[in-house]
Amino acid sequence: RKEVEQDPGPFNVPEGATVAFNCTYSNSASQSFFWYRQDCRKEPKLLMSVYSSGNEDGRFTAQLNRASQYISLLIRDSKLSDSATYLCVVNVSPMRFGAGTRLTVKP
Amino acid sequence: NAGVTQTPKFRILKIGQSMTLQCTQDMNHNYMYWYRQDPGMGLKLIYYSVGAGITDKGEVPNGYNVSRSTTEDFPLRLELAAPSQTSVYFCASSYTGTSDTQYFGPGTRLTVL
Numbered sequence: 001r002k003e004v005e006q007d008p009g010p011f012n013v014p015e016g017a018t019v020a021f022n023c024t025y026s027n028s029a030s031q032s033f034f035w036y037r038q039d040c041r042k043e044p045k046l047l048m049s050v051y052s053s054g055n056e057d058g059r060f061t062a063q064l065n066r067a068s069q070y071i072s073l074l075i076r077d078s079k080l081s082d083s084a085t086y087l088c089v090v091n092v093s094p095m096r097f098g099a100g101t102r103l104t105v106k107p
Numbered sequence: 108n109a110g111v112t113q114t115p116k117f118r119i120l121k122i123g124q125s126m127t128l129q130c131t132q133d134m135n136h137n138y139m140y141w142y143r144q145d146p147g148m149g150l151k152l153i154y155y156s157v158g159a160g161i162t163d164k165g166e167v168p169n170g171y172n173v174s175r176s177t178t179e180d181f182p183l184r185l186e187l188a189a190p191s192q193t194s195v196y197f198c199a200s201s202y203t204g205t206s207d208t209q210y211f212g213p214g215t216r217l218t219v220l
Contacts, residue, residue, distance in 0.1 A: 004149075034208075043197055043211035044150070087149065094140065094165065094204060099149035 003027060004090050006098035014106055017078045021101045023088030024070045032091035033064055035073050037084045038100065044087055047073075078105045109133050113198050113212035120188040120219045128183040128215050130198030138204045139181040141165075141173065143194040144214075150197065156181055157204060188219045 006023045013019050025033075033050035048055065050062040050071050061074040071090075075082055083105045088098035114129045132139065137158050142150040142165075152165030156175040170192060172184040181200075185192060196215045201207040 008147075043213055044209075045211070046208045049208075091204075094138075094152060094155050095209065096152075097142075097150040099147075 003092065003096045004088055004098040006088050006101050008099060008101060010102040010104055012104045012106060013078055015078055015080060017105075018074065018076050019078060019103065020075075021073045021086055021088075021103075022070055023072070023090075023098055024068075025088075025090045025096075026069070027090070027092045028066075028069060030090045030092050032095075033062075033071050034089040034091075034095075035060075035062055035071075036087040036089055036097075038087055039084050044097075047086070075103075078103075080105050080107065111198055111200055111210050111212035113196075113215050115215060116213065117216045118218070120185075120217065122188060122190065122219060124188050125184070125186050126188070126217075128185070128196055128198075128217075130181045130183065130212060131179050132181075132198075132200040132210070133179065134200060134202075134210065135178060136200035136202050136210075137178070138201045138207075139175065140199040140201075140209065141171070141181070141183045142197045142199065143167065143192075144197060145194050153183065153196075155204075185217075190219050193217060193219045 035047040036044040037047045038044040054063040085100040140155045141153040154173040156162045198212040199209040201209045
């Protein structure tokens with residue numbers, strides 16, 4: 001089993017849609033979780049950290065389920081500019097990156 | 108602040124050649140990392156460093172070497188380049204290694220022919 005697994009997609013959604021990504025991790029000792037965003041041929045950038053209680057940043061909501069060992073990212077009211085690859089990151093010292101889920105938002 | 112800078116941006120090597128990828132950060136971060144990203148794949152950790160003079164292997168260290176003589180610099184050395192090392196290489200840094208954000212450089216696109 002891979003340490004961090006994501007649905008590779010691609011997810012193709014219309015503008016305004018709600019889309020959710022899941023990510024599972026294998027190491028129950030993992031303490032820190034993140035979502036990074038990577039645009040085509042660019043470096044990854046932090047989108048948001050994932051806290052145990054769940055957290056929201058505008059249209060983005062991240063949740064953590066320790067019992068089932070998965071984290072999720074929900075994007076509401078998708079914009080064209082949300083088109084990117086979303087990387088799930090789990091810190092098992094050092095960090096482990098998922099392969100990413102590709103999202104395309106269409107007009 | 109420039110953040111994390113990498114040079115060169117692009118490079119084509121012949122099989123068997125060697126080269127050094129440069130990485131510098133100006134944020135006084137303790138931790139630095141080298142990743143490679145193959146097309147359509149996630150990032151694989153090559154080497155990392157928790158401070159000057161200390162380095163450790165990641166998931167895919169074979170064929171690479173690193174050194175960390177200063178806090179700012181973390182060069183990656185490729186010896187005897189092979190086609191399997193064709194990839195995009197990202198350097199990153201963070202203040203701590205656990206719950207801290209990693210900041211990435213723009214990457215070096217390497218092709219080995």
